[in-house]
Amino acid sequence: MKRFVVLLMMLVLGSSQALAHKFFVGSTEILVNEHTKSIEIIHRLTSHDLEFMLSDMHQQQIEADSAEYLKMVEDYVAKNFMLKDKDGKVLPLTLIGIEAGLNETFIYQEIEGVKNLKGVTVFHKLLTDYFVNQKNRVIYESPEQSLSLLFDNNTRVQTIK
Numbered sequence: 211m212k213r214f215v216v217l218l219m220m221l222v223l224g225s226s227q228a229l230a231h232k233f234f235v236g237s238t239e240i241l242v243n244e245h246t247k248s249i250e251i252i253h254r255l256t257s258h259d260l261e262f263m264l265s266d267m268h269q270q271q272i273e274a275d276s277a278e279y280l281k282m283v284e285d286y287v288a289k290n291f292m293l294k295d296k297d298g299k300v301l302p303l304t305l306i307g308i309e310a311g312l313n314e315t316f317i318y319q320e321i322e323g324v325k326n327l328k329g330v331t332v333f334h335k336l337l338t339d340y341f342v343n344q345k346n347r348v349i350y351e352s353p354e355q356s357l358s359l360l361f362d363n364n365t366r367v368q369t370i371k
Contacts, residue, residue: 241350
């Protein structure tokens with residue numbers, strides 16, 4: 211019996227290590243759309259990480275396929291991602307939609323009437339405020355330039371040059 215208990219404990223501990231989530235990575239694409247003269251923003255985050263963080267923050271179980279989850283994601287993104295122009299004025303981001311999938315959640319935003327983000331400051335702390343190992347890669351593409359920025363727990367503000 212003692213051998214069985216030890217074996218069972220080793221199995222449980224071993225499987226929990228195998229299932230442990232070791233990488234926390236998100237991506238954001240900021241694209242200039244010349245046809246609509248707008249900036250399109252697409253965030254791609256791990257659904258499980260968002261569910262876990264929101265459940266913990268709100269002290270209730272949240273499921274990615276619920277309307278409640280979508281509203282919480284919308285509020286969370288509005289508080290933890292923003293763009294400011296050269297004068298420090300917050301650029302108005304319009305939420306286009308949220309696609310909550312089994313593995314990833316996509317959040318779509320837009321800024322109308324802006325053709326270039328050169329000199330704009332990016333504030334990005336999505337999930338880095340909760341998971342210390344979270345990394346978020348921002349890819350910015352316009353006809354004039356293409357660049358990549360990396361955000362983490364220590365780097366939450368950068369300027370597009």
